[in-house]
Amino acid sequence: MDHPFILIRRELHKIPELGFQEWKTQSYILDYLNTLSSERIEVMKWKTGLFVRILGKEGKRTVGYRSDIDGLPIVEQTDLSFSSNHTGQMHACGHDFHMSIALGVLSYFVDHPINDHLVFIFQPAEEGPGGALPMLESDEMKRLNIDVMMALHIAPELKVGEIGTKEGLLFANTSELFIDLLGKGGHAAYPHQTKDMVVAASSLVSNLQTVVSRNIDPLDSAVLTIGKLTAGTVQNVIAENARLEGTIRTLDPETMERIKSRIESIVKGVEWQFDCQASIDYGSNYYQVYNDPKTTEHFIQWAENKDTLKFVHSKEAMTGEDFGYMLKSIPGFMFWLGVDSPFGLHNGQLNPKEDAIPFAIDTITEYIEFMQTDE
Numbered sequence: 001m002d003h004p005f006i007l008i009r010r011e012l013h014k015i016p017e018l019g020f021q022e023w024k025t026q027s028y029i030l031d032y033l034n035t036l037s038s039e040r041i042e043v044m045k046w047k048t049g050l051f052v053r054i055l056g057k058e059g060k061r062t063v064g065y066r067s068d069i070d071g072l073p074i075v076e077q078t079d080l081s082f083s084s085n086h087t088g089q090m091h092a093c094g095h096d097f098h099m100s101i102a103l104g105v106l107s108y109f110v111d112h113p114i115n116d117h118l119v120f121i122f123q124p125a126e127e128g129p130g131g132a133l134p135m136l137e138s139d140e141m142k143r144l145n146i147d148v149m150m151a152l153h154i155a156p157e158l159k160v161g162e163i164g165t166k167e168g169l170l171f172a173n174t175s176e177l178f179i180d181l182l183g184k185g186g187h188a189a190y191p192h193q194t195k196d197m198v199v200a201a202s203s204l205v206s207n208l209q210t211v212v213s214r215n216i217d218p219l220d221s222a223v224l225t226i227g228k229l230t231a232g233t234v235q236n237v238i239a240e241n242a243r244l245e246g247t248i249r250t251l252d253p254e255t256m257e258r259i260k261s262r263i264e265s266i267v268k269g270v271e272w273q274f275d276c277q278a279s280i281d282y283g284s285n286y287y288q289v290y291n292d293p294k295t296t297e298h299f300i301q302w303a304e305n306k307d308t309l310k311f312v313h314s315k316e317a318m319t320g321e322d323f324g325y326m327l328k329s330i331p332g333f334m335f336w337l338g339v340d341s342p343f344g345l346h347n348g349q350l351n352p353k354e355d356a357i358p359f360a361i362d363t364i365t366e367y368i369e370f371m372q373t374d375e
């Protein structure tokens with residue numbers, strides 16, 4: 001017989017939904033919560049997400065636990081019997097795992113009351129446009145008064161039974177980058193009557209390479225990648241428009257600001273040089289995930305002494321996570337959960353090992369119980 005939360009994960013895996021469209025996911029979670037008969041549960045809808053509070057015996061402290069709930073616009077290629085029913089959408093970042101684990105921990109504490117209040121946050125739109133920041137700023141969140149926050153993310157490169165994290169910076173500051181250039185099109189043989197945006201865009205891409213190499217301290221780290229470049233319509237017409245699409249990643253929020261200001265100067269220079277108009281859009285921006293040293297240290301010490309798990313000291317990564325906004329105002333931490341998959345996050349063949357689900361539920365419930373013993 002399969003573990004009940006593995007079965008829940010499979011049901012959720014069938015219905016991945018994109019950011020702020022997670023209506024089926026929300027109603028699946030609500031239906032599950034309705035099966036838990038307890039006067040101690042308080043459920044609040046927030047857009048396509050949920051806040052669920054389990055009242056503690058004393059409630060002097062409130063412990064928050066966050067799971068993201070959205071899928072990705074990726075075609076599933078796993079051939080699993082419970083593959084996505086939504087063509088072109090997939091839980092390829094493990095948020096189906098995150099939800100079933102959160103439901104497992106939640107269910108345990110409904111039956112085993114502790115002193116602290118617990119708040120489970122089912123957060124939409126982690127992959128974009130970002131649900132953590134608006135949820136954090138919501139009236140519900142302010143009323144819940146969370147003292148400490150935690151969350152996990154599945155890690156394909158770790159084995160089941162392994163967890164990892166570090167104090168301080170875990171994930172980078174990230175920003176999308178879209179630059180549109182508008183010139184003047186015309187006949188390919190009359191360049192003097194036009195403003196050619198293929199030439200302007202090429203120059204801009206080259207100039208942007210100097211931002212990280214010439215403006216950032218070599219001992220600091222940053223990435224500026226242009227992943228997509230589009231311009232023009234046909235080979236013998238000079239392009240009137242061009243568009244650059246990219247991403248910025250930094251280990252320091254100030255470096256992010258410096259890079260943006262350099263991009264703005266370079267874009268102004270291109271406007272002047274090629275007599276064109278440019279506009280910059282930074283799209284989704286995520287603040288770094290910075291693990292509060294004190295709470296993280298407490299967790300690491302506990303984890304290192306557990307013989308039921310293997311603790312791994314993680315390095316920081318240039319990936320982004322909007323949980324960083326929650327950790328900016330509430331102390332807490334995020335950790336990696338090993339799921340042992342040869343395919344990485346955001347891969348259509350990602351197939352995490354489901355044994356990680358009962359392991360994670362046990363680990364988190366034990367840690368929350370341990371937190372009760374040393375106030």
Ligand SMILES: [Zn+2]
Nearest residue numbers: 093127345346
């Ligand atoms: Zn993701």
Ligand SMILES: [Zn+2]
Nearest residue numbers: 093094126153
């Ligand atoms: Zn994710």
